Amino acid sequence: MSMRTLPLVFINLGGEMLYILDQRLRAHNTSEDNSEKGVWSENDRKRVMNDIVGTMFSKAFMDELLKPQQLYSHRTMKTVLTRLAHASIMRLNPASMDRLYELMVMAFKNQVFLCLRPKDLLLISYNHMDTIREFVKDTPMAVNQVDETHRKIIEAYSSLSEGELQLLRQTLLTFFQDMHVRVSLFLKDQIQNPNGRFALTTSGPVPHGTDVPGLIRIFDCRGREVRRREFPSGGSYTSSIREGSFELHGNRVIRLGMNMYTVDHPEETHTSRAPSVKADGSPNPLAKEELNLLARLMGSMKTENKPKDESGFRINLFNTDKEEAEAGASASAEESLYGVINIQAMQDEQAASELARIAGQFEEEEEEKPEKPSNNKGEELLAMMDDL
Amino acid sequence: MYHKEKSIQIKNSASALYNNLSVLRIAPRRLTHFTVVHANMVNMVSASWDGLNYTHRQLQSKEPNVATSTSLIMQAAFCVLPSRDLLVVTSQKGIQMYESDGSIMVYWHALDTPETPTAQAVFARGIAAVYENYICVGVSSGAILVFDVPSKGSNITLSEVLEEHKESITDMASECSGSQECIANLVTADDGGNLCVWKSGEEFQLLNKIPGFDMSCSSVKLWKGTAVAGYGTGQIRLYEAVTGILHAEINAHARWIYSVDIAPFSGLLLSAAEDSLVRVWHMTITPETNSVEVAHLHNECVTDTQICGARFCDGDGYAFAVTGYDLSEIIRYIQS
Numbered sequence: 001m002s003m004r005t006l007p008l009v010f011i012n013l014g015g016e017m018l019y020i021l022d023q024r025l026r027a028h029n030t031s032e033d034n035s036e037k038g039v040w041s042e043n044d045r046k047r048v049m050n051d052i053v054g055t056m057f058s059k060a061f062m063d064e065l066l067k068p069q070q071l072y073s074h075r076t077m078k079t080v081l082t083r084l085a086h087a088s089i090m091r092l093n094p095a096s097m098d099r100l101y102e103l104m105v106m107a108f109k110n111q112v113f114l115c116l117r118p119k120d121l122l123l124i125s126y127n128h129m130d131t132i133r134e135f136v137k138d139t140p141m142a143v144n145q146v147d148e149t150h151r152k153i154i155e156a157y158s159s160l161s162e163g164e165l166q167l168l169r170q171t172l173l174t175f176f177q178d179m180h181v182r183v184s185l186f187l188k189d190q191i192q193n194p195n196g197r198f199a200l201t202t203s204g205p206v207p208h209g210t211d212v213p214g215l216i217r218i219f220d221c222r223g224r225e226v227r228r229r230e231f232p233s234g235g236s237y238t239s240s241i242r243e244g245s246f247e248l249h250g251n252r253v254i255r256l257g258m259n260m261y262t263v264d265h266p267e268e269t270h271t272s273r274a275p276s277v278k279a280d281g282s283p284n285p286l287a288k289e290e291l292n293l294l295a296r297l298m299g300s301m302k303t304e305n306k307p308k309d310e311s312g313f314r315i316n317l318f319n320t321d322k323e324e325a326e327a328g329a330s331a332s333a334e335e336s337l338y339g340v341i342n343i344q345a346m347q348d349e350q351a352a353s354e355l356a357r358i359a360g361q362f363e364e365e366e367e368e369k370p371e372k373p374s375n376n377k378g379e380e381l382l383a384m385m386d387d388l
Numbered sequence: 389m390y391h392k393e394k395s396i397q398i399k400n401s402a403s404a405l406y407n408n409l410s411v412l413r414i415a416p417r418r419l420t421h422f423t424v425v426h427a428n429m430v431n432m433v434s435a436s437w438d439g440l441n442y443t444h445r446q447l448q449s450k451e452p453n454v455a456t457s458t459s460l461i462m463q464a465a466f467c468v469l470p471s472r473d474l475l476v477v478t479s480q481k482g483i484q485m486y487e488s489d490g491s492i493m494v495y496w497h498a499l500d501t502p503e504t505p506t507a508q509a510v511f512a513r514g515i516a517a518v519y520e521n522y523i524c525v526g527v528s529s530g531a532i533l534v535f536d537v538p539s540k541g542s543n544i545t546l547s548e549v550l551e552e553h554k555e556s557i558t559d560m561a562s563e564c565s566g567s568q569e570c571i572a573n574l575v576t577a578d579d580g581g582n583l584c585v586w587k588s589g590e591e592f593q594l595l596n597k598i599p600g601f602d603m604s605c606s607s608v609k610l611w612k613g614t615a616v617a618g619y620g621t622g623q624i625r626l627y628e629a630v631t632g633i634l635h636a637e638i639n640a641h642a643r644w645i646y647s648v649d650i651a652p653f654s655g656l657l658l659s660a661a662e663d664s665l666v667r668v669w670h671m672t673i674t675p676e677t678n679s680v681e682v683a684h685l686h687n688e689c690v691t692d693t694q695i696c697g698a699r700f701c702d703g704d705g706y707a708f709a710v711t712g713y714d715l716s717e718i719i720r721y722i723q724s
Contacts, residue, residue, distance in 0.1 A: 003505050117620075161555070197714070202642070207642075211622070216638045216639075219633075223634065
C-alpha cells in the first residue's frame with residue numbers, strides 16, 4: 001500500500017493530540033503564575049505547546065517521516081506520540097495515553113472516513129497545521145518550523161494524483177479498521193452512532209469534480225447527445241462547494257480537521273469502548289523493520305534538558321477527588337466503561353522509568369520472536385531511551 | 389424489485405479496497421464461494437444453497453516457506469477458465485494462485501521490490517481470466533503480467549508482460565469464454581482512468597486505448613464488446629471497446645465507485661460506491677445497430693457504510709451480494 005502515509009499520520013494525530021491537550025490545559029487555567037501548586041498557568045500551557053510543536057515539527061523528525069516507508073502498527077505510533085507528548089514537562093500515565101490515543105485515532109478516522117474526496121486529506125492536514133500555528137503564534141521559531149514543514153508537505157503531496165491519494169486513504173482506513181471507540185462529543189453531535197460507527201449521510205454537497213447523481217445521457221456514434229433521462233438518486237445531494245486552498249495560507253473551506261473541542265466541556269473527550277470491540281492487547285511482536293523505524297524516529301527527536309527542581313503538577317478532571325479516584329480505579333479494569341485522560345507533570349526519574357518500562361516491553365517481545373534477530377537493535381533502543 | 393436476505397457473517401471486516409468481493413457459483417455441488425479481503429488475509433465462506441451450511445477458511449498472504457512475512461492484500465478474485473477454476477490473490481509482495489476452494493496454493497510469483505522503499509508503492513492489483521487459458525494480473529507500475537495456465541497442475545508460467553499503461557492498474561475484465569466470436573476479449577483500467585482493449589493469444593494484441601480524464605477508473609467490466617467503467621468521480625461510462633465511442637454516461641454516484649458488475653444473461657448492471665448506495669441498472673446493447681440503452685431499476689442503501697464490493701451471485705442477476713468497509717458480513721439481496 002502507500003509509502004507516504006507517515007507525515008500525514010503524525011501531523012493529523014499530533015494535531016488532534018494538541019487540540020485535546022490545549023483544551024485540558026486551558027480548562028484549568030486559574031492563575032497566571034506557578035504560585036498555586038497543581039494549577040497550570042497560561043505560561044505553562046504555552047510552554048507545553050511550544051515544546052511539543054518544536055519537537056514534532058523539527059527538521060530531523062519531519063525528514064525521517066518524509067522518507068518513503070510503510071505504516072506500521074498502532075503500538076509504534078503510540079510509542080512515538082507518547083515520546084512527543086513527553087517532550088514537554090507534562091507526563092501521561094499509560095492508561096491516559098491509551099485513552100488519548102484512542103481519541104486521536106477516532107477523530108482522525110472520522111475525518112478520513114468522511115472526507116468527500118481523497119485530495120481533501122491534504123486540506124484536513126492543513127487545517128491541523130493552521131491551528132497548530134495559532135497555538136504557537138507567540139514563538140517565531142516554532143511558527144517557522146510549522147511553515148517549513150507545511151512547505152515540504154505541499155511539495156511532497158501536491159503532485160500526487162487522486163488515485164494515489166485514494167491509495168493513501170485506503171492505507172489509513174486499513175490502519176483504523178475495526179476501531180469503534182465511542183467518543184462523547186461525537187455521540188452528542190450524532191457524528192457517531194451508539195454502536196461506535198460513524199454516520200454517513202446521503203445528502204449534502206458532492207465532492208469537487210463530481211456531478212450530482214441522477215442523470216443518464218446516451219450518445220450517438222458522433223458524440224452527440226441523443227437522449228437524457230433522470231433517475232431517483234435516493235439522496236438529496238447538492239452541487240459541490242468551492243475548493244479550499246492548498247497553499248501555505250488560505251481558506252481551507254472544509255471543516256474536517258478543525259478544532260472542535262471547547263474549553264467549557266471537558267467531558268466531550270470521554271471515550272468508551274463499544275462492547276464488541278476485541279482487545280488490542282494481543283502482542284504481535286514488532287517486526288525488525290518497525291523497530292528500525294522506531295529507533296530512527298526516537299533518535300531524531302531532540303532531547304530537552306529539564307530543570308531538576310520542577311515540582312509535580314496534577315490535574316483533577318472531575319468535580320471531586322472521590323470521583324477521580326473511582327474513575328482511576330475503573331480505568332484500570334479490563335472492561336472500563338469510561339476512559340478519562342489524566343495529565344500529570346512528574347519528576348524526571350519517574351519519566352525515565354516510564355520510558356524504560358515501555359522499552360522493556362520491546363525487549364521482551366524481541367525475545368519472543370521466533371526469528372531471533374540480534375539483540376543489538378533492542379539494546380540500542382534501550383540505550384537511547386535511557387539517554388532521554 | 390430486490391429484498392434483503394439473511395447476511396453471511398465473516399470472520400473479520402472488509403478492507404477499503406476496490407472490488408472487494410468475489411463470488412464463484414458451483415452448481416454441481418449446490419454451493420457458492422465468497423471471498424472478502426481483510427488487511428493481510430482473505431476470508432472465504434462457502435455457502436450451501438439451502439442456507440444450512442457455511443464453511444469458513446482464511447488464507448494469508450505470504451511467501452511459501454517463509455515463517456513470518458505477510459503483506460497487505462490488494463485483491464482476491466476467482467478466475468474461471470474452461471478447464472479449471474483458480475483463486476488469485478494479489479498483494480504487496482506478489483501473486484498467489486490457489487485451487488478454487490482455497491485448499492492448496494499452486495503458484496507463487498514474487499514482485500520485484502526495490503531494496504530501499506521508493507515513494508512509488510509496489511503491489512499487484514487487477515485480476516482477470518482470459519480465454520482460453522490465461523490469467524492476467526496488473527501491477528502498480530502499469531505492467532500487466534500474462535500467465536499461461538495448464539488445464540491441471542502447477543506448471544503455470546509467465547508468458548508475457550504487457551507494458552502499455554503508465555499508471556497503476558486498478559481493475560481488468562474479460563468476456564468471451566469461447567462460445568462466441570469476439571474481437572476484443574480483455575479490457576484493463578488504470579489510476580488515470582485510461583482503458584486498454586486487448587485480444588488474447590500467444591501474443592496479446594492491443595486493439596485500442598481509451599484515454600481517461602485523470603480520474604481513476606476503479607472498476608471495469610466487458611459485455612457484448614462494451615466496456616462498462618466506474619470512476620472515482622462517481623460516473624459510469626459505457627464505451628464501445630474497439631472503437632472507443634462513448635455510448636452512455638451516467639452520473640451514478642455521489643462518491644468514488646468501488647465496484648461494477650454485470651449479469652451477462654440478463655444485461656443487468658450493478659454499481660456500488662462509498663456513498664453507501666448500490667444501484668441496479670439494465671443495459672440493452674445491440675452491436676449490429678450500435679445502439680445502447682441504459683435504464684435505472686433499483687437502489688439499495690447500506691446505512692452508514694462505504695461499500696467496497698458488490699457482485700451478482702448468478703448469471704441472470706437474480707441475487708447479488710455486497711461488502712462494506714469495517715463490516716463483518718456479506719449482505720445479500722434477492723429478487724422479489
